[in-house]
Amino acid sequence: YVKGVDAALVGDETDYMKMIDIVNPDIIALGYDQKHDEKDLYKAISARGYPHVKIIRLQKHVSGKSTSKIVQEIIKHNYRE
Template identity: 45%
Template sequence: MNDSSTVIAQGTFDILHPGHLHYLREAAAMGDVLHVIIARRENVTHKERPVLPDRQRRDMVAALDPVDSALLGDKEDIFVPIERIDPDVIVLGHDQHHDEAGIESALAERGIDCAVKRASGREPDFDGEVLSTGTIIDRICEQRC
């Protein structure tokens, strides 16, 4: 019998920053094994599409200590990797656009029994610390373009 609990976190993870690390550390603390699903570029429609290629974003997330495995999301159905992993918990980022009740309903329709939780936010530790990919991109454009 396996008593370990499996957690899924997911996101775009375009340009990694301390907010991402906070999210993944918190998600990892909610179970024994953390799988991270990286959104494919073509599936990102709620914000600007990622600058970095899918594989690069996956490889960078996979290299982080809290992460046990990182994989790209399915091209057509975001629930395919969730069904394959069969998690005990799905952890949403504090500012992700997903609706917990909507996800819980979709999971129930597919017979996936897991909790949906939301990670806490993180405030900058010092003046000038950047916790947003969009802000990082804006700053690069302001200072380098």
């Protein structure tokens, strides 16, 4: 469980817009080191019919958690035996 996160999904490696079509999110949170430009992404998703989506860029460190630790927590929570 990650506080404040309703769902965390891994995107499609060949079509990053695929998950947007499936989920229709309110917010897209980009990692601090992701290569996507917020303005370009907003233009692309708006053209695809999602002008309501807010795009934010996460800071390098959020509450002392790294991306890899967050991913590990999600995997641990979702794939318990």
